[in-house]
Structures are given as structure tokens and as C-alpha cells.
Amino acid sequence: MWEPKVKTIAALDKGLSVLDAVRETGGASLHELHVRTGMPKATLLRILVTLERRRFIWRRIADGFFCPGTIQDTTKQTSTSIALLAQCAGPPLARLQARILWPSDLAVRRGNMLMLCETNRAQSYFTIKRDEIGFQVNLLRSAGGRAYLAFCPDAERERILAALRRSGRQGDSLARDPDALNALLAQVRKNGYAEREPTFGTDYDKPRSEVDDRLDAIAVPIHGSKRIYGCITIVWIRGVTTAAQIAAQHLDALLGTAEEISASMLRAKRVARKGRPEDVE
Numbered sequence: 001m002w003e004p005k006v007k008t009i010a011a012l013d014k015g016l017s018v019l020d021a022v023r024e025t026g027g028a029s030l031h032e033l034h035v036r037t038g039m040p041k042a043t044l045l046r047i048l049v050t051l052e053r054r055r056f057i058w059r060r061i062a063d064g065f066f067c068p069g070t071i072q073d074t075t076k077q078t079s080t081s082i083a084l085l086a087q088c089a090g091p092p093l094a095r096l097q098a099r100i101l102w103p104s105d106l107a108v109r110r111g112n113m114l115m116l117c118e119t120n121r122a123q124s125y126f127t128i129k130r131d132e133i134g135f136q137v138n139l140l141r142s143a144g145g146r147a148y149l150a151f152c153p154d155a156e157r158e159r160i161l162a163a164l165r166r167s168g169r170q171g172d173s174l175a176r177d178p179d180a181l182n183a184l185l186a187q188v189r190k191n192g193y194a195e196r197e198p199t200f201g202t203d204y205d206k207p208r209s210e211v212d213d214r215l216d217a218i219a220v221p222i223h224g225s226k227r228i229y230g231c232i233t234i235v236w237i238r239g240v241t242t243a244a245q246i247a248a249q250h251l252d253a254l255l256g257t258a259e260e261i262s263a264s265m266l267r268a269k270r271v272a273r274k275g276r277p278e279d280v281e
Helices: 010-026 030-035 039-054 080-099 143-151 154-166 171-178 178-191 242-276
Strands: 056-061 067-068 104-110 113-119 136-138 215-225 230-237
Touching: 010 030, 010 230, 030 039, 030 242, 039 056, 039 143, 056 080, 056 171, 067 080, 067 242, 080 104, 080 171, 080 230, 104 136, 104 143, 104 242, 113 171, 113 230, 136 143, 143 215, 143 230, 154 171, 171 178, 230 242
Parallel strands: none
Antiparallel strands: 056 067, 104 113, 104 230, 113 136, 215 230
16 A cells, blocks of 8 residues: 555545545435534534535435535436436526425436435425425326326337336326327427326325325426436415416426526536536536
């Protein structure tokens, strides 16, 4: 082992120790990192802010966890791409919530479901039921799932629907009614956004009469160059307003946020190909 006769930089060593702790945990709160590193929280927070500004880490808005930065690893076709999308989406989602007050969620497709990967519900002006990161969402009944199916490439859609048609789950029954489903997806494309199925209350199979989060939603896709990265959903308390009113007031802001995230993803992937650090915002 190389042992040069010079002193090490204590501050740098501390910073790298914190970075190692964030990477080892995959995401942790300030308190968890304080316990893990033994550093005072004030010192730890300064280090975390510095690492965040240099894009070595990022802070998830759903729970405030500090997560490993993903810009350097975007060429890997793994769950890293989901973390990168959440990282790119965080600031635009925070700005969207500040602008419209109602909260929004970010979800990606995993198999024949959507998976929640970021949400700003914790920052919402309104008290809204929160779902956990990783929560699985029905593609055919949710606003996000319908937006994904309406705008994803034709070949991908057919693969998904073929699998859902083979499913025996009640929540997948619409896949076996192609005329109704095609008409629904055509309407989503015409509107530019998707709405929830009226009987959907977040449970994959059960109707709203059995499981009800008392919310409604509209959603739009996040377009990549040849794919859909995911979907953004605005949620609100049912009965306070309608999908048509939310769309009239906030659809432009929602679409603009989707475009921001898409542009940030494209920049991050371009940076990864060049192999040099750069902001993803």
C-alpha cells in the first residue's frame, strides 16, 4: 500500500466518509447518518449540502432521505435509471407543488404495474394520504397507468396488454375488453391527460366502495426520445373540484413539468455518455 509522508485532509476525509455512508445505505435520513457516522448534525448537514450541490447526492422530497447521486452511472440498465428520474424530477415537482398547491406523484412502469418513485405530498398545503415509495399502482385503473398506456410505443403497449389479458385479477379485466379500452385510450390522447377509473380508490383489484383514499387524479406522461420515462399525477381531495376544472387550471403547468423532467433526463444521459459531471437541472 502506498504510504506517502504527507498529512491527509481531515475535512475531505469526513466528506468522503459521509458519501460512503449515503452510498452504503442507499438513502438515509439526517438522524440515521448522524448515528452511522457519529458526526454532529450541524457538521453533517454542511457536508450533505456540499455533496448535494456537487451532485454526488440528492435529497428525495417524499421523505427527505439523502440518496446517492446517479449521474455517473446512467449507462447501467438497472434500477439506477429510476433513481436518476427521481433525482431529475425532484426540483420540478417541488416547483409544481408551490405553484398549484395540490400535490403530485411520479411513477414508472415496472412489469405490468406502475411503481411510485417520488412524491411531494409531504410538502403539500393540503393534508393528503401518503403512499410509500415503491407502492404498486394498477395500469388500467389509475390515471398514471392510463396515461402511460395511451402514449407509450405501440409494441410496448401490446406486450403489456397481452400479459394483462392473461391475468385472472379483477383489476385487469378491462384488458379483455379491447373496444372499450381502445376508446378510452383514444380519449386520453385527445384530451392530453388521463383520469382515474371512477371506481378506483388505489387498491389494485378492489372497488372504491371497499378501499377508498378519497382522492381523484389526472396524469400526463414524461416523454423520452423513444420511450415514456414515467408519468406525473396531480392528486386532490375528491369533491373539492373536478378533473375538468383541475385540467383547465393546471394542465399547462403539469405538461410543463413533464417537459422539464424530460429535458433534465436527456441532459443527464448526454453527460453520462461524455463522462463528465454536470447539473441535471
